Amino acid sequence: MTTILSANLGYPRIGEKREWKKAIEAFWQGDISEQSLKAQTKNLRLNNLKKQKEQGIDLIPTGDFSFYDHVLDTAVAFNIIPERFQHHDPTDLASYFAIARGETNAVAAEMTKWFNTNYHYIVPELSGTSPKLIENRALYYYQEAKEELDIDGKPVIVGPVTFVKLAKGYQEDELESWLNRLLPLYEQVLNELAAAGASWVQIDEPILGTNLSEKEIQLVEQVYQSIDNNVSGIQIILQTYFETVQHYQRITALPVKGIGLDFVHGDHLELIQKFGFPSDKVLGAGIINGRNVWRANLEEKYQFLQNIQQAANPETLIVQPSCSLLHVPVTKHLEEKLDTVVKDGLSFANEKLEELQILTTALQAGKQSVADAFKASQQAIAKLDQSEYRSQTPTIAKHKAKREISFAERKKLQQASLNLPLLPTTTIGSLPQTPQVKRTRTKWRKGEISDQAYEEFIGSETRRWIQIQEDLDLDVLVHGEFERNDMVEYFGEKLKGFAVTEFGWVQSYGSRCVKPPLLAGNVEWEKAITVKEIAYAQSLTDRPVKGMLTGPVTILNWSFVHEELPRFTVQDQIALALEKEVLALEEAGINIIQVDEPALREGLPLDRLKWPAYFDAAVNAFQLATATVKSETQIHTHMCYSEFGEIYEAIDGLDVDVISIETSRSHGEMVETFEKNDYKKDIGLGVYDIHSPRVPTLQELEVNIKRALETIDVEQFWINPDCGLKTRRETETIAALEKMVEAAKKIREQYTTIKQQ
Numbered sequence: 001m002t003t004i005l006s007a008n009l010g011y012p013r014i015g016e017k018r019e020w021k022k023a024i025e026a027f028w029q030g031d032i033s034e035q036s037l038k039a040q041t042k043n044l045r046l047n048n049l050k051k052q053k054e055q056g057i058d059l060i061p062t063g064d065f066s067f068y069d070h071v072l073d074t075a076v077a078f079n080i081i082p083e084r085f086q087h088h089d090p091t092d093l094a095s096y097f098a099i100a101r102g103e104t105n106a107v108a109a110e111m112t113k114w115f116n117t118n119y120h121y122i123v124p125e126l127s128g129t130s131p132k133l134i135e136n137r138a139l140y141y142y143q144e145a146k147e148e149l150d151i152d153g154k155p156v157i158v159g160p161v162t163f164v165k166l167a168k169g170y171q172e173d174e175l176e177s178w179l180n181r182l183l184p185l186y187e188q189v190l191n192e193l194a195a196a197g198a199s200w201v202q203i204d205e206p207i208l209g210t211n212l213s214e215k216e217i218q219l220v221e222q223v224y225q226s227i228d229n230n231v232s233g234i235q236i237i238l239q240t241y242f243e244t245v246q247h248y249q250r251i252t253a254l255p256v257k258g259i260g261l262d263f264v265h266g267d268h269l270e271l272i273q274k275f276g277f278p279s280d281k282v283l284g285a286g287i288i289n290g291r292n293v294w295r296a297n298l299e300e301k302y303q304f305l306q307n308i309q310q311a312a313n314p315e316t317l318i319v320q321p322s323c324s325l326l327h328v329p330v331t332k333h334l335e336e337k338l339d340t341v342v343k344d345g346l347s348f349a350n351e352k353l354e355e356l357q358i359l360t361t362a363l364q365a366g367k368q369s370v371a372d373a374f375k376a377s378q379q380a381i382a383k384l385d386q387s388e389y390r391s392q393t394p395t396i397a398k399h400k401a402k403r404e405i406s407f408a409e410r411k412k413l414q415q416a417s418l419n420l421p422l423l424p425t426t427t428i429g430s431l432p433q434t435p436q437v438k439r440t441r442t443k444w445r446k447g448e449i450s451d452q453a454y455e456e457f458i459g460s461e462t463r464r465w466i467q468i469q470e471d472l473d474l475d476v477l478v479h480g481e482f483e484r485n486d487m488v489e490y491f492g493e494k495l496k497g498f499a500v501t502e503f504g505w506v507q508s509y510g511s512r513c514v515k516p517p518l519l520a521g522n523v524e525w526e527k528a529i530t531v532k533e534i535a536y537a538q539s540l541t542d543r544p545v546k547g548m549l550t551g552p553v554t555i556l557n558w559s560f561v562h563e564e565l566p567r568f569t570v571q572d573q574i575a576l577a578l579e580k581e582v583l584a585l586e587e588a589g590i591n592i593i594q595v596d597e598p599a600l601r602e603g604l605p606l607d608r609l610k611w612p613a614y615f616d617a618a619v620n621a622f623q624l625a626t627a628t629v630k631s632e633t634q635i636h637t638h639m640c641y642s643e644f645g646e647i648y649e650a651i652d653g654l655d656v657d658v659i660s661i662e663t664s665r666s667h668g669e670m671v672e673t674f675e676k677n678d679y680k681k682d683i684g685l686g687v688y689d690i691h692s693p694r695v696p697t698l699q700e701l702e703v704n705i706k707r708a709l710e711t712i713d714v715e716q717f718w719i720n721p722d723c724g725l726k727t728r729r730e731t732e733t734i735a736a737l738e739k740m741v742e743a744a745k746k747i748r749e750q751y752t753t754i755k756q757q
């Protein structure tokens with residue numbers, strides 16, 4: 001008889017009302033002491049554990065808490081500190097935050113997206129470090145849960161292979177030697193946990209869902225063999241997620257007690273049916289979607305679990321989410337403004353724990369014991385299905401859109417009308433959202449100030465910043481996005497088919513959270529969304545103001561799309577809605593329109609075999625949205641952390657006139673891509689990092705620009721910061737932009753003199 005248990009893989013850190021974020025930011029501002037930060041976050045952490053205990057979860061994760069990012073935590077615990085931060089005491093919280101955020105004399109560590117999610121981790125830099133275990137965090141948090149709450153938790157740690165693969169600062173053929181250096185440290189962590197009485201540990205190896213080479217999978221085998229030889233007294237669950245594991249048979253044969261698989265995003269049932277599952281192992285069945293907020297169809301999930309149980313027949317079956325619940329908001333209960341049909345259809349982290357518990361009970365005691373819960377889930381899903389959200393299905397044109405003439409020809413026409421200087425300067429769109437902007441928005445949302453007063457205020461900020469941008473002498477201006485809370489949520493609020501929450505926040509990077517809209521049904525454009533604000537900004541200046549939209553791929557990726565909707569069809573629906581907006585902007589006299597696609601890279605499936613279909617759909621949607629403008633209209637796009645090399649062809653296929661890419665934390669690597677490829681269209685590589693409060697020096701900026709100009713034609717190059725500026729303070733923003741324009745002018749002049757000679 002299979003034993004049935006329930007487990008969680010990780011709980012959101014941020015708190016129901018983002019208490020975590022607020023505490024950390026207050027500490028950064030110097031408003032609260034380190035002691036107070038620690039006390040507040042401990043309180044939250046313990047509350048989170050308590051909730052899971054109350055929900056009856058058997059295996060509760062510990063050590064999933066972080067002050068910023070769990071990959072950074074792992075690095076710091078192993079003394080893997082970038083050289084430029086090594087003068088600090090590595091156990092100091094200030095040092096930890098310095099790595100994440102940079103400091104006056106040292107740029108922050110690179111940040112990039114965690115697999116195909118919008119969560120960003122800090123990239124460990126291995127070169128120049130001497131790994132040793134400086135603190136066993138897993139042990140600390142395990143003991144805390146035990147002592148404070150009598151919870152015998154399941155420590156969660158980032159696995160060695162995933163950790164080293166995600167790190168940088170070593171050559172490919174050094175993977176093995178780095179694993180060998182870190183293994184003893186991992187083994188020490190595990191032995192100490194065992195000695196403290198931990199019975200389970202969850203080792204996360206999401207890298208197993210990517211395409212590993214034969215050599216790499218052999219290394220995985222060596223690593224877990226070594227752990228098996230050198231660690232005793234603790235049962236390891238090797239946890240994978242986000243994709244079907246490659247090398248299923250070899251992974252399930254590893255000498256670990258349990259294997260956790262994602263059954264929502266992977267075809268693991270088929271693999272089990274085909275190859276079986278070791279009968280002496282524990283199977284972690286990731287059945288509740290940890291990447292989505294929609295209620296599960298419990299009846300279907302129950303059937304599915306039974307199929308798994310039948311096919312695998314494991315010693316123990318653990319009912320768990322598909323991945324950590326870090327990627328979903330905390331609870332839907334705070335939502336008061338949502339349509340009931342939508343609210344009933346939702347399940348955030350706490351509700352997912354409930355679903356897990358219901359399914360566990362159903363397997364243990366028969367489904368009659370939870371018949372009411374099953375019925376409620378079915379009814380909620382049916383109601384949404386019959387609601388107005390799904391009423392008419394807009395037909396998707398099967399056509400492909402293409403710009404009428406080639407880029408080279410367009411460039412001439414655009415230059416003739418825009419008349420921009422060499423190395424044009426611009427920004428990515430958003431400008432600092434001061435406390436006053438946020439306060440005013442909150443007041444307006446609460447109905448404390450009128451629509452008119454709010455619009456007045458937004459207009460005055462726009463006016464002020466058009467002036468500032470002119471004074472800075474930027475060439476292409478932006479309206480500043482003051483009216484937007486978030487680049488996706490804003491469109492979600494205005495397009496039909498979406499719903500937005502009040503508290504549905506998820507962590508994006510560091511203390512920064514986003515609130516993805518809910519995509520419940522068919523998407524339609526009802527009326528102009530951005531034209532008023534942008535046309536107003538344009539009316540204030542003779543310089544071009546960029547229209548600013550979020551692209552279809554990003555809106556799709558950063559929304560919680562109902563699982564019953566076909567993703568690519570929805571993406572096309574969004575694209576056609578955006579096309580209407582693009583044309584409305586053009587009609588209003590806007591000559592440059594930027595359609596941001598920062599999520600294009602992260603949306604890539606982990607399995608490369610699925611890439612062509614993804615790219616096809618992405619390129620098609622982007623073009624549906626943008627290609628029907630006049631040739632004179634300049635289309636821009638912006639992307640964050642796009643490892644350009646891998647997605648080069650798709651980017652070229654978007655056929656945008658200008659692309660700006662975030663690169664300042666990995667500038668060298670990006671420029672290398674251009675050495676290999678001959679990209680012809682205009683491009684702006686971010687010349688300074690906006691995720692850090694640090695103001696760049698003139699010299700740094702010049703170095704970045706010149707390095708780029710070694711490989712990119714000066715006629716092609718634009719000068720801009722890495723990303724939008726909304727999270728920065730006004731003074732630091734102005735100071736940085738001043739330097740940026742100064743650097744651009746200096747270099748521009750050098751080129752102009754060369755030309756004249």
Ligand code: GLN
Pocket residue numbers: 428429430431481487548596598638639640723724725726
């Ligand atoms: N236009 C957006 C902004 O500046 C782009 C943000 C992003 O790339 N994530 O805020």
Ligand code: ZN
Pocket residue numbers: 428598638639640662722723724
């Ligand atoms: Zn960006």
